[in-house]
Amino acid sequence: MALESMGTIGNEMSDFDKTAMAHGYAKCHSCSNTQAIGEGRCDRCGATLHFRKDLSIQKTLAFLAAAIALYIPANVLPIMYTINLGRTSSSTIIGGVVTLFEHHSYGIAIIIFVASVFVPMAKMLILAYLCMVAKWPKLSSPNQASLLYRVTEVVGRWSMIDVFVVAVLVAMIQLGGIIAVEPGPAALSFAGVVFSTMLAAMSFDSRLIWDSTPRENEN
Amino acid sequence: MALYRDFLFDFLMSIFEESTQNTSGRESELIACHQCDLLVEVTELEEGSKAHCPRCSHQLLKKPKGGVSRPLALSIAALGLFGLSNAFPFMSFKGGAGQEQMITLCHNVMELYRHDSQLLALTVFGLVIVLPCLYLVATILILVPMAKGQRHPNFPRLAKLVFALAPWVMVDVFLLGILVSLTKISSMAKVEIGLSFISFAFFAATFSMVVSSMNKEWLWRAWERLETK
Numbered sequence: 001m002a003l004e005s006m007g008t009i010g011n012e013m014s015d016f017d018k019t020a021m022a023h024g025y026a027k028c029h030s031c032s033n034t035q036a037i038g039e040g041r042c043d044r045c046g047a048t049l050h051f052r053k054d055l056s057i058q059k060t061l062a063f064l065a066a067a068i069a070l071y072i073p074a075n076v077l078p079i080m081y082t083i084n085l086g087r088t089s090s091s092t093i094i095g096g097v098v099t100l101f102e103h104h105s106y107g108i109a110i111i112i113f114v115a116s117v118f119v120p121m122a123k124m125l126i127l128a129y130l131c132m133v134a135k136w137p138k139l140s141s142p143n144q145a146s147l148l149y150r151v152t153e154v155v156g157r158w159s160m161i162d163v164f165v166v167a168v169l170v171a172m173i174q175l176g177g178i179i180a181v182e183p184g185p186a187a188l189s190f191a192g193v194v195f196s197t198m199l200a201a202m203s204f205d206s207r208l209i210w211d212s213t214p215r216e217n218e219n
Numbered sequence: 220m221a222l223y224r225d226f227l228f229d230f231l232m233s234i235f236e237e238s239t240q241n242t243s244g245r246e247s248e249l250i251a252c253h254q255c256d257l258l259v260e261v262t263e264l265e266e267g268s269k270a271h272c273p274r275c276s277h278q279l280l281k282k283p284k285g286g287v288s289r290p291l292a293l294s295i296a297a298l299g300l301f302g303l304s305n306a307f308p309f310m311s312f313k314g315g316a317g318q319e320q321m322i323t324l325c326h327n328v329m330e331l332y333r334h335d336s337q338l339l340a341l342t343v344f345g346l347v348i349v350l351p352c353l354y355l356v357a358t359i360l361i362l363v364p365m366a367k368g369q370r371h372p373n374f375p376r377l378a379k380l381v382f383a384l385a386p387w388v389m390v391d392v393f394l395l396g397i398l399v400s401l402t403k404i405s406s407m408a409k410v411e412i413g414l415s416f417i418s419f420a421f422f423a424a425t426f427s428m429v430v431s432s433m434n435k436e437w438l439w440r441a442w443e444r445l446e447t448k
Binding site: 019020046105163164167168170171179183206 | 375389407
């Protein structure tokens with residue numbers, strides 16, 4: 001039913017020779033049109049054409065540095081304050097997970113732990129690793145690295161969940177001074193972490209993983 | 220093993236050759252894989268089928284079932300559901316001392332704004348209210364002329380906007396956030412789910428369907444075809 005993978009151009013060429021770049025073709029970043037690079041403008045939408053994203057690794061590392069810098073206040077400072085009968089208590093992201101565990105809500109504790117602790121950490125480590133792979137291709141097989149990149153791209157936005165939880169709690173729990181919830185500074189810095197890791201993933205060019213492949217002895 | 224693989228390959232090729240004979244009028248074109256830059260020749264797809272890169276298995280092209288009318292119908296439905304989820308209280312919340320609190324979606328943002336966290340309010344407002352609205356309106360503006368078979372000059376600008384916005388709309392994440400905070404509160408007080416909450420859940424589901432039915436590669440191609448008509 002599905003007609004797919006119609007074979008590549010030629011059979012006896014090395015991997016790099018089969019790429020669009022080797023043929024002078026570029027894919028437009030804004031309308032996905034594959035075309036000869038010509039004068040550097042897309043025939044279909046007029047955007048500037050380039051073989052690879054400009055300064056991809058530099059930009060990725062810059063956003064990554066921003067994310068790491070924001071990650072520290074996001075974990076050290078409180079994400080929200082609970083005011084109960086005049087007594088204020090604060091909780092950090094990890095503190096919130098621990099409290100949930102103590103209250104035996106294991107399901108939610110796991111969701112929050114995965115979304116706000118595990119995923120951002122894993123994402124930053126993976127992006128740093130991918131930049132290294134682009135530089136030193138012997139570190140990993142391109143298929144593995146691509147899979148890591150795809151997972152990072154899809155999963156990234158779900159980290160926002162903790163910020164939304166704080167937003168909803170602040171709005172809902174305002175009961176005439178008896179109980180109140182106030183947002184803490186970590187909420188905003190955590191949103192910053194999510195944004196910068198998303199931007200880092202977007203500026204990374206996954207084609208760089210495949211570029212340095214004169215790997216004739218694959219399989 | 221190698222013999223078996225050759226046999227399998229020949230067998231698959233024979234099926235493929237038959238299908239090309241049946242549909243000899245099909246065009247084929249070159250598509251560069253977005254993920255690994257392999258240049259692949261893809262023949263025109265049937266509705267509802269996908270083409271994948273032979274090297275990295277990334278999706279090259281997907282031709283959705285129902286063409287333009289499916290995302291159009293979904294996005295109109297999503298916009299309606301979004302209006303509904305703003306019109307009624309989201310949920311009500313009863314505290315121990317008899318106070319009752321009812322909130323709507325916009326109320327949520329306003330409350331954050333009142334608590335000196337303007338930036339946070341702006342973030343939530345943007346990700347959950349402004350961007351989805353903008354996305355849906357732009358999508359409808361793109362798809363209505365396409366459904367009529369017209370080539371609209373604003374298509375390139377709007378299509379660029381739509382595909383740039385897609386990863387930043389976090390309606391589904393917000394829904395999960397609400398569910399988590401509901402279970403957190405339920406230990407403190409009684410929470411009742413409002414009509415808007417249900418419509419918001421449906422809105423989030425419909426929205427995800429719109430996003431997945433808008434394939435960039437296919438949509439631009441379809442628009443280009445209209446032009447040459």
